[in-house]
Every structure is written in C-alpha cells, then in structure tokens.
Amino acid sequence: MGKIGWIDSHAHLAYQEYDQDLPQIITNAKERNVSRIMIVTLTDDETRKALTLNEQYGMFDVAYGFHPSDLDKISENGFEVLEDFLKNRQLKAIGEIGLDYYWHNDNKEEQKAVFIRQIDLANKYEVPIIVHMRDSASDTLDILKKHRPIKGGIMHCYSGSVEMAFEYIKCGMYISLGGPVTFKNAHTPKEVAKAVQIEWLLTETDCPYLTPHPFRGKRNEPAMVELIGLQIAQLRGMDADDLMVKVAENYYRLFDQSCESYVK
Ligand SMILES: [Zn+2]
Numbered sequence: 001m002g003k004i005g006w007i008d009s010h011a012h013l014a015y016q017e018y019d020q021d022l023p024q025i026i027t028n029a030k031e032r033n034v035s036r037i038m039i040v041t042l043t044d045d046e047t048r049k050a051l052t053l054n055e056q057y058g059m060f061d062v063a064y065g066f067h068p069s070d071l072d073k074i075s076e077n078g079f080e081v082l083e084d085f086l087k088n089r090q091l092k093a094i095g096e097i098g099l100d101y102y103w104h105n106d107n108k109e110e111q112k113a114v115f116i117r118q119i120d121l122a123n124k125y126e127v128p129i130i131v132h133m134r135d136s137a138s139d140t141l142d143i144l145k146k147h148r149p150i151k152g153g154i155m156h157c158y159s160g161s162v163e164m165a166f167e168y169i170k171c172g173m174y175i176s177l178g179g180p181v182t183f184k185n186a187h188t189p190k191e192v193a194k195a196v197q198i199e200w201l202l203t204e205t206d207c208p209y210l211t212p213h214p215f216r217g218k219r220n221e222p223a224m225v226e227l228i229g230l231q232i233a234q235l236r237g238m239d240a241d242d243l244m245v246k247v248a249e250n251y252y253r254l255f256d257q258s259c260e261s262y263v264k
Contacts, residue, residue: 002035002036002248002251002252002257003035003036003059003248004035004244004245004248004249005033005034005035005036005244005248006032006033006034006035006203006225006226006229006244006247006248007034007035007036007037007202007203007204007225007247007248007251008029008034008036008037008038008203008204008205008207008222008225009038009130009154009156009176009202009203009204009251010038010040010096010130010154010156010157010176010178010204010205010206011037011038011039011040011204011205011206011207011221011222012039012040012041012042012206012207012208012209013025013037013039013050013053013060013207013222014039014041014046014047014049014050014053015046015208017208017219018208018221022053025221025222025223026057026059028221028222028223029059029221029222029223031223032223032224032225032226033226033244034222034223034225034226035059035248036059036060036061036248036251037059037060037061037222038060038061038062038063038092038093038130038204039053039054039060039061039062039063040063040064040095040096040130040156041062041063041064042064042067042070044064044078044081044082044085046064047062047064047085047090047091050062051090061092061093061255062090062091062092063091063092063093063094063095063096063130064082064085064091064094064095065082065093065094065095065096065097065118065129065130066078066082066097066114066118067096067097067100067132068097068098068099068100068104068111068114068115068132069100069103069104071104071107071110071111071114074114079117079121082094082121083121086121086124086125086127087125091127092127092128092255093122093127093128093129093130093153093154093255094118094119094121094122094127094128094129094130095129095130095131095132095153095154095156096130096131096132096156097114097115097118097119097129097130097131097132098115098131098132098133098136098140099111099112099115099132099133099134099136099139099140099143100132100133100134100135100136101134101135101136101139102134102135103134108139112139112143115143116143116147119143119144119147119149120147122149122151122153123149123150123151126150126151127151128149128151128152128153128154128254128255129149129151129153129154130153130154130156131144131153131154131155131156131173132156133155133158133160134159137160137161137164141164141167141168141171144168144171144173145171148171148172149171149172149173150172151172151254151256152171152172152173152174152254153172153173153174153254154173154174154176154202154254155168155173155174155175155176156176156178156204156206157176157177157178157179157180157204157206157210158175158176158177158189158192159180159188159189160188160192161188161192162188162191162192162195162196165192165195165196166196169196169197169200174200174201174202174250174254175192175196175200175201175202176201176202176203176204177189177192177193177201177202177203177204177228177232178203178204178205178206178210178212178228179205179206179209179210179211179212179213179216179220179224179228180210181193181212181228181231181232181235182212182213182227182228182231183212183213183216184213190235193231193232193235193236194235194236198236198243198246199246199250200250201232201246201247201250202247202250202251202254203225203228203229203232203247204225204228205220205221205222205224205225205228206220207219207220207221207222207224208220208221211224212224212227212228212231213227215227229243229244229247
C-alpha cells in the first residue's frame with residue numbers, strides 16, 4: 001500500500017554518486033517525510049542494483065528504459081534484458097525514454113523509432129512510461145498521440161509551455177515538476193505549476209541533477225523534493241499538506257497502487 005508523504009517520481013539513486021552515503025541519503029529523505037521514490041535507471045546493472053535497494057529499504061519503485069542520448073549503447077540483447085525485467089514484473093514503468101534534440105540533432109528518426117518501440121513494450125506489459133523531452137515538444141506530442149501509452153505516464157522534469165502541458169495531459173501524461181520551479185528566473189515552470197490541474201501534477205528531484213534553490217551547486221537528493229512541493233503549494237496558494245496528499249494520490253493512481261488514507 002502506498003504511504004502518503006512527499007513523492008520523488010524521478011531519482012537516479014543507483015548512480016555511483018550515492019555509493020558512499022546512501023543510508024544517510026535515505027535517512028535524510030525519511031526525515032523530510034518523503035514516502036516513495038522512483039529510481040530511474042539507465043543500464044541493466046543499475047536496474048539490478050535498484051531492485052536490491054528496494055529489497056533493503058522497501059520505499060522504491062524502479063523504472064528502466066533506453067535514454068535517447070544512449071542510442072549507441074542499445075542492442076537487441078539489451079531489449080531482451082529489458083523485456084525480462086518486465087516479464088518478471090520488476091519494473092513499475094519504462095523510462096526514461098523520449099526525444100532529445102538538444103544533445104543529438106542528427107539521429108531524430110532513430111530516436112523516434114526507439115521511443116515508439118519502448119511505448120509498444122510498455123503497452124504490452126501494461127506499465128506507464130516516463131518521458132524525457134528536450135527541444136522536441138511537438139515531435140514528442142505527435143508520437144504520444146499516434147502511439148498512445150495505454151497506462152499513461154509522466155512528463156519528467158517538465159519544462160515546456162502551459163499550452164503543451166494540457167496537450168500531454170490529454171494523452172494521459174502527468175506533469176512532473178523538479179528543481180527549476182524553485183529557480184528565481186524560471187518563469188515557465190512557475191506558470192505550469194499554477195495552471196495544471198492538481199490531479200495531473202507530480203514532483204521529482206531528478207537527483208543528482210537540478211538541485212533546487214537555495215542549494216544550487218550542491219548534489220541533489222530526494223529529501224529536497226520537499227522544497228519543490230513547498231514552492232508549488234505557495235505558487236498555487238494552497239496548503240502544503242494538501243498538495244503533498246494530492247501528489248501522493250496521483251502517483252499511486254498512476255501506478256495502480258492503493259493508497260492509505262491520510263489523517264491530518
Ligand atoms: Zn533522469
């Protein structure tokens with residue numbers, strides 16, 4: 001059953017960056033009332049590591065998929081391994097997958113094909129997808145419309161416009177906001193935080209990247225998702241506890257997990 005608390009829907013906790021002090025990172029998260037963390041992995045080794053961590057701590061979900069920046073590392077064997085994890089019901093989602101035209105502008109068709117293939121796989125095993133999108137808003141929308149993820153998914157660290165956010169929501173995609181919503185000069189994420197229906201909002205750190213204000217420059221960690229939640233609550237003029245409950249309910253609804261009722 002899903003516990004109510006802050007949700008970090010995107011954390012790279014299987015990265016080597018955390019090997020030295022992971023128990024402390026988990027303690028910090030619990031102290032800030034973080035109740036569930038989605039560990040997003042980029043390799044099969046990281047995936048196995050994340051699954052082991054969950055056996056130890058019991059507060060993680062695991063998502064694995066081929067990132068659009070890693071196309072040169074993909075093989076047919078890699079797809080078989082990904083599918084094995086899905087057959088064993090070890091993944092809650094496929095991700096992060098998508099299109100990144102910021103770093104890679106010369107292989108768009110290949111990126112699209114790998115994205116679509118992974119959406120098809122998510123639909124076959126009935127799991128949501130987690131989407132990475134950079135400088136590719138309209139192509140991403142186009143694919144989501146034509147290859148609808150039947151269990152929906154998450155637009156991770158969403159940095160697009162308010163108008164496009166509503167279009168992704170129509171495709172069953174939740175809008176997840178991260179550290180940039182706390183940055184003073186980040187106008188658009190703040191507009192999105194105010195405009196998107198509360199039923200479609202999620203929170204994340206994308207740690208170790210995108211550390212929220214006032215800790216920019218330091219390594220990010222799940223405990224800091226509270227700062228993101230507090231900022232969104234303030235922007236929406238709502239009680240932080242109410243926002244925390246809504247976001248947790250959204251997360252557990254997306255991943256088909258029942259959610260314990262929250263008593264203030
Ligand atoms: Zn990520």
